[in-house]
Amino acid sequence: xxxxxxxxKRDYFSIAMKVLIRAASALTSFLILYIVGxxxxxxxxxxxxxxxxxxxxxxxxSLMPALINTILMTAISMTFAVPIGIxxxxxxxxxxxxxxxxxxxxxxAAETLSGIPSIVYGIFGMVFFVIxxxxxxxxxxxxxxxxxxxxxxxxRTTEEALLSVPDAYREGSYGLGAGKLxxxxxxxxxxxxxxxLGGVILAIGRVVGETAALIYTAGTLARVAQxxxxxxxxxxxxxxxxxxxxxxxxxxxxxxxxxxLLVLVINALSALIARKISRF
Amino acid sequence: MQKFKETAMKFVFAAAACISIIFVVLIxxxxxxxxxxxxxxxxxxxxxxxxxxxxxxxLFGIFxxxxxxxxxxxxxxxxxxxxxxxxxxxxxxxxxxxxxxALNPAISLMAGIPSVIYGFFGLVVMVPFVRNxxxxxxxxxxxxxxxxxxxxxxxxxIRVSESAxxxxxxxxxxxxxxxxxxxxxxxxxxxxxxxxxxxTAGVILGLGRAVGETMAVIMVAGNQAMLxxxxxxxxxxxxxxxxxxxxxxxxxxxxxxxxxxAVLFVFILIINLLLSLVxxxxxx
Numbered sequence: 001x002x003x004x005x006x007x008x009k010r011d012y013f014s015i016a017m018k019v020l021i022r023a024a025s026a027l028t029s030f031l032i033l034y035i036v037g038x039x040x041x042x043x044x045x046x047x048x049x050x051x052x053x054x055x056x057x058x059x060x061x062s063l064m065p066a067l068i069n070t071i072l073m074t075a076i077s078m079t080f081a082v083p084i085g086i087x088x089x090x091x092x093x094x095x096x097x098x099x100x101x102x103x104x105x106x107x108x109a110a111e112t113l114s115g116i117p118s119i120v121y122g123i124f125g126m127v128f129f130v131i132x133x134x135x136x137x138x139x140x141x142x143x144x145x146x147x148x149x150x151x152x153x154x155x156r157t158t159e160e161a162l163l164s165v166p167d168a169y170r171e172g173s174y175g176l177g178a179g180k181l182x183x184x185x186x187x188x189x190x191x192x193x194x195x196x197l198g199g200v201i202l203a204i205g206r207v208v209g210e211t212a213a214l215i216y217t218a219g220t221l222a223r224v225a226q227x228x229x230x231x232x233x234x235x236x237x238x239x240x241x242x243x244x245x246x247x248x249x250x251x252x253x254x255x256x257x258x259x260x261l262l263v264l265v266i267n268a269l270s271a272l273i274a275r276k277i278s279r280f
Numbered sequence: 281m282q283k284f285k286e287t288a289m290k291f292v293f294a295a296a297a298c299i300s301i302i303f304v305v306l307i308x309x310x311x312x313x314x315x316x317x318x319x320x321x322x323x324x325x326x327x328x329x330x331x332x333x334x335x336x337x338x339l340f341g342i343f344x345x346x347x348x349x350x351x352x353x354x355x356x357x358x359x360x361x362x363x364x365x366x367x368x369x370x371x372x373x374x375x376x377x378x379x380x381x382a383l384n385p386a387i388s389l390m391a392g393i394p395s396v397i398y399g400f401f402g403l404v405v406m407v408p409f410v411r412n413x414x415x416x417x418x419x420x421x422x423x424x425x426x427x428x429x430x431x432x433x434x435x436x437x438i439r440v441s442e443s444a445x446x447x448x449x450x451x452x453x454x455x456x457x458x459x460x461x462x463x464x465x466x467x468x469x470x471x472x473x474x475x476x477x478x479x480t481a482g483v484i485l486g487l488g489r490a491v492g493e494t495m496a497v498i499m500v501a502g503n504q505a506m507l508x509x510x511x512x513x514x515x516x517x518x519x520x521x522x523x524x525x526x527x528x529x530x531x532x533x534x535x536x537x538x539x540x541x542a543v544l545f546v547f548i549l550i551i552n553l554l555l556s557l558v559x560x561x562x563x564x
Contacts, residue, residue, distance in 0.1 A: 014462035021374060021464075024366035025383075028438070031431055032386045035393070035401050042404075087296030095293055102297075109301040115552040116307070116545065117492020119519045123526070123541040127310045148303050155300070179282060181289050209394025212494035212519070216526055236396045240495055243400045256400055260393065267392050271385060 036260060043257030046250040051258075056222040061251045063258060065224045066238035069139070070262075072225060073218065073234050074207045076143035077150065082200060084147075085154030086189075092155075093162035094184050114152035118213040121149050125217035140228040142218025149213060150203035157202070161195025162188055194276050201270040208262055211236040235259050307545075315539030318532060327539065333505040335525065340536040342543065344507045348422075348515040349491055349547075351508060352501065355426025356433055356490040361483055363430070364437030368479075369467055371438065372445040373453070391435035399499035402428040407500055414512045420502035423511040428500050429493055433486035440485060444478020445471060477562040481555060488551045492544070494519040518544045 050060035088106065096103040125145030135141045165188050173183040189196075219231030220241060233241070239259055242252040319327050322340050330341020371383060406428055411419025448471050456466035472479070494517075502514020503524060516524075522541050529537050 011462055011465070013468075014464040017464040017468060021366050021370045024363050025370040025375070028363060028367045028434060029383060029386060031434075032390050035398070035431075036389070038405060039397070039401065084296050084299050087293050088300065091293035091297040095290060102294075105301055106297050109304045111556070112304050112549070112552060113300055115488055115548055115555070117488075117494065117519065117548060119492065119494040119522055120307070120311070120541055120545050120548070123522060123538060124307045124310055126526070127314050127538065128306060132310070151300055151303075179286055181286050205392050209392070209396070211394070211396045212523060215523065236394050239400060240396045240499075243396075243403055243499065249404070252400065253404075256397055259397060263392050263394065264389065267385070267389055271388065 039253065039256045039260060043253035043255075046254040047257065048254070051251060051254055054224075061242060061248050063235060063238055063251075063255050065222055066233050066235045067258070068224045069218075069232040070208055070234040070236075072139060073143050073146065073214075073232065074204055076139065076228065077146035077207055078200065078204070080144060080147040081150050081154055081203065085151050085199075086158050086196065088151075088155050089158035089162055090184055090189070093159050094180070094188060110152040110155055113148065114156075116149075118149065118210055121145050122213035122216050125213065130217055135229065137217065137219025137221070137231040138229045139218055139225045139232045142214045142232070142234075143228075145213050145217045146207045146210060149210070150206055153203050153206065154196075154199050157199025158192065158196045161192035161199070164195065165191045194273050198270050198273045201266055201273065205263060205266045205270075208234070208259075208266065209236055210234075211240050215240075235262070311538065311542045311545055315535060315542035318535030318539045321532060322536065327536070328543070331507060333521070335529070335533040335536070338532065340532070342518065342521065342536075342540055344505055345516050345518045345521045345540065346543070347507055348501075349517040349519070349544075351422055352425045352429060352497065352515060352517055353487060353490040355422065356429030357483065357487060359427055359430025360433040360437055360486055360490075364434050364482070364486070365441050365479060367434070368438045368441035368445060368482075369472070372442045373467060373471070374463070387435050387438055391439065395432065395493060395496045396499075398428060398432050399496035402496060402500040417512045417514070418502065420500055420514055421512045422501065422508050422515040425497050425501040425515060425517075426511075428496055429490045432493060432496060433489050436489055437482045437486045440482030441475070441479045444475040444482065447478065448474045477558055481558050481562065484551060484555045484558060488548060488555070491547055491551065492519060494523055498523060518547075 051062055052064050053060050053062040054064055056062045056065050092103060092106065122145065125141055129135050129141035129144055130137060169187050169191060170183050173187045178186070214234060214237055218234070218237075220233045220237055221231035222233050222238065222241075223230075225232035235255070236259060239252060239255045242248050242255055318340075322330075327340060327342060328346070329343050330339065331343050332339040332341050333344060371380065371387075375383065402424060406424050407419040409419070410421060410424045410427070411417065414421070414423070452470045452474055453466050456470040457463065461469070497517050498520045501516065501520060503516045503520050504514040505516045505521070506513075508515045518540055522537050522544070525533070526537050
C-alpha cells in the first residue's frame with residue numbers, strides 16, 4: 001500500500017470493525033462446531049444395541065419405534081402436502097393471471113401460514129383434528145397438522161422452480177400442438193423437478209425436527225403405530241421426553257446423535273440437488 | 281373430451297389453491313372460538329393484564345407470560361442481531377472463497393438443527409455455564425433462554441442479511457473505495473445502509489422465530505409463571521405456558537390456554553404485517 005494512505009490504516013473505526021466482523025464470524029462458526037461436536041462426542045460412545053431394539057421399554061429406552069414413527073409421519077404428511085402444494089404452485093405459476101384478487105388471497109394465506117409458530121399449529125391440530133373431528137391423539141392428526149405446516153414451503157419452492165423454466169419450452173410445446181395441461185405435465189413440471197425435490201427435502205427436514213406441533217396431536221406413545229389412528233411419538237418428541245428424565249441422560253445424548261445424523265443426511269441431499277440445479 | 285379435461289384440471293388446481301386459504305380461516309376460527317369465550321369469562325383486562333396465573337385458584341392472568349415473551353425475545357435480538365449481521369457482512373464481502381465453502385453449509389446445518397436439539401444443548405451445556413457465571417439460582421433463567429434463542433435465530437438473520445448485502449450493486453462499494461474509504465467504512469456507510477430494508481426483514485423474521493420458539497425455551501427458561509425481576513430469574517413465555525399445561529388442563533383452564541395461543545397468534549400476525557410493510561418498502 002502507498003505511504004500516502006497510511007492515515008487510513010490508523011482509522012480506529014475500521015480497525016475495530018475489522019476485528020469485530022472476524023470475531024463475530026469466528027464465534028458463529030465456533031457455536032455451530034461446538035453444538036454439533038459436543039453432541040457427537042457425548043453421544044457416539046453411548047450408542048448401544050439396546051437403543052435399536054424393536055420394542056421400547058423403560059429400561060432400554062429404545063429409539064427404534066420413534067424412528068419408524070418419524071418415517072411414517074413424514075410419509076403420510078408428504079402424501080397430503082406434496083400434491084396439494086404442487087397443484088397450488090401450478091395454478092399460481094401457469095394458470096393465474098397477474099394481479100388477480102384470488103391469487104393475492106392465496107399468497108397472503110401462504111405467507112400467513114409460513115409465519116405461524118409450530119405450537120399454534122399444534123393447538124389448532126388438537127382443537128380441530130383431535131377434539132372436533134374426534135381422532136384422538138393419532139399419527140393421522142399429527143401428519144395432517146404437519147402437512148398444513150409445510151404446505152407453504154412446498155408451494156413456494158415449486159412455484160419458484162416452475163417460474164424458472166424458460167417460456168421457450170412452453171411455447172415450443174404449444175407450437176407442436178400440445179394443450180395447456182399436456183404442456184404443464186410433460187414440459188414444465190419435469191423441467192422443474194430438481195427445484196421441487198429441493199423443497200420437498202427441506203419439508204422432510206422440518207417434519208423430522210418438529211416437536212411442539214406433535215405433542216398434542218400425535219401424542220407421545222412410544223410404540224410403532226399399528227394404524228393411522230394410533231398415537232405415535234417421533235424421534236424429536238422422544239428426545240424431548242428423554243431429556244426431561246435425569247436417569248436417561250446418556251441415552252438422550254445418543255438419541256440426539258441419531259437425530260442430528262438424520263438432519264445431516266437430509267441437508268446433504270438438498271445441497272446435492274441444489275448443486276444439480278445451478279449446473280443448468 | 282380434451283376440452284373437458286383441460287377445464288376440469290384447471291378447477292382441480294384452483295381447488296388445491298383454495299386449501300391454504302381454507303386452513304388459514306379454520307385456524308383463525310378454531311383458535312378464536314376456542315379462546316375468546318374464556319377471555320370473555322375471565323375478563324379482557326384480567327386476562328391480558330392480570331399478574332397472577334394460578335389455574336388451581338381460577339386465576340388466569342397471562343401478563344407475566346406476555347412480558348416473559350417480550351423480554352426473552354428482546355434478549356435474543358440483543359445477542360443475535362449484532363452477531364448475525366456482522367457474520368453476514370463477513371460472508372458477503374470479506375470471506376475468502378475456500379472458507380466460504382465451509383461456512384455456507386455450516387450455516388445451513390445450523391438452520392436445519394431441530395429446536396429440541398438446541399434445547400437439549402442448552403440444558404446440558406448452557407444451563408450449568410450460566411449457573412456458574414451468575415452464581416445464583418439453577419441456571420434455568422431468562423439469561424439462558426435469551427442466549428439460546430439468540431443462537432437459534434442466527435441462521436435466519438445471517439441468510440437474509442447476506443443476500444440483502446449481496447443484492448446491493450457492486451458500484452456502491454467500489455465507489456466508496458475509490459473515494460478513499462477503507463473496506464470497512466465502505467461496507468458500513470454505503471453498502472449496509474443500502475441493504476437496510478433487507479436486513480430489517482431478516483431481523484423481523486428472527487423476531488418471529490424467537491417469539492414462536494417453544495421446545496428450546498421450555499428446556500432452559502425455568503418456566504416460573506411470575507414477572508421476572510432479574511436476568512437470573514426463571515421466566516415463562518406464552519409458548520411455554522401452552523405446552524406445559526395443555527396436557528392436563530380441563531374446562532376454563534384449557535380454554536384459557538387456547539386463548540393464550542390465540543394471543544400468540546395475534547402477536548405473530550402483527551409481526552407478519554410489519555414484515556410485509558418492510559418488504560413493500562423494499563420493492564419501491
